[in-house]
Amino acid sequence: MNRKFVLAHAWLTGGAALRSNWLYMLTGMGFPLSLLFIVGVLSEGSLLPYALAGGLISIVASNGIFTMADLGMFKFEYMFKDLIVATRTSPMDYMFGVMLADFFWSIPSVVLYFIMDYAFHILTPYAFVMTLVVASLVLLATASLGFVLTSLVKHQRFVWAITGMLSLVMMTFPPTFYPYTYLPKDILWALVILPTTPGAVLEQGFFGLGHTMWSMFAVLVAETIILFLIAKYLTVWRER
Numbered sequence: 001m002n003r004k005f006v007l008a009h010a011w012l013t014g015g016a017a018l019r020s021n022w023l024y025m026l027t028g029m030g031f032p033l034s035l036l037f038i039v040g041v042l043s044e045g046s047l048l049p050y051a052l053a054g055g056l057i058s059i060v061a062s063n064g065i066f067t068m069a070d071l072g073m074f075k076f077e078y079m080f081k082d083l084i085v086a087t088r089t090s091p092m093d094y095m096f097g098v099m100l101a102d103f104f105w106s107i108p109s110v111v112l113y114f115i116m117d118y119a120f121h122i123l124t125p126y127a128f129v130m131t132l133v134v135a136s137l138v139l140l141a142t143a144s145l146g147f148v149l150t151s152l153v154k155h156q157r158f159v160w161a162i163t164g165m166l167s168l169v170m171m172t173f174p175p176t177f178y179p180y181t182y183l184p185k186d187i188l189w190a191l192v193i194l195p196t197t198p199g200a201v202l203e204q205g206f207f208g209l210g211h212t213m214w215s216m217f218a219v220l221v222a223e224t225i226i227l228f229l230i231a232k233y234l235t236v237w238r239e240r
Contacts, residue, residue, distance in 0.1 A: 005097060013097075013101040032055045035051065036052065050177065051177040053209060055176070056131055061139075061170050061196045061199070063143075064099065064146060065146055065166050065170065066102060067098050067099050067102050067143045067147070070101070070102060071095075071098055072153070072160075076159075081094070091232070099143040114128070123207070124207075127206045127207050137195070137224045138195050140227075140228060141223055142195055145166075147231045151237070152236065170196045173191060174196040175188075176196055188201075198219045198220040202217055
């Protein structure tokens with residue numbers, strides 16, 4: 001991995017850009033925080049801990065999915081990808097650079113959720129460490145999926161459509177804002193095809209809100225590896 005390129009690209013398009021485009025950061029915080037508010041009001045606070053635990057996964061997954069939007073802009077609007085392809089930069093270096101750049105935008109949201117978790121007395125050192133592990137896997141899995149899909153579409157308008165659809169599906173159906181025990185087992189296992197499902201189930205266990213299903217950890221690791229390998233070997237990098 002070309003760490004210099006990854007860090008330089010991430011800082012140029014993510015970290016440094018925060019100073020001039022901080023409103024986008026607030027926009028990114030809006031969706032998970034609005035769902036948190038709705039869940040808290042409708043459940044009269046009873047489901048708020050679940051929403052706080054799952055909100056972290058939703059933010060990271062949203063970040064990974066919207067990596068696809070930036071990849072599309074670099075490919076279709078700015079033609080930046082054409083410059084990268086002409087260099088010795090590998091597809092994975094490029095993907096990690098964009099993924100890390102987008103993660104900069106979600107750091108304030110992640111920090112805010114951790115603060116709220118601590119305020120509601122559900123955050124422990126164990127939960128904190130395991131959340132970082134699960135969040136990293138979910139981020140890599142969703143970013144890999146976005147990287148593959150971006151290489152297959154032919155216009156930016158399709159990128160926006162797919163991004164919106166994936167965001168809706170991955171944030172709404174999995175138990176990111178409600179207990180996974182609400183779902184019948186057959187439906188729960190059908191939803192594990194979405195990386196946010198095993199991530200959310202694990203988070204509820206780590207935060208002491210339910211039984212820790214370690215089988216979901218194996219599923220999440222397998223999904224992440226498969227999606228990463230697909231992104232690495234099946235992505236259309238040099239187009240004719």
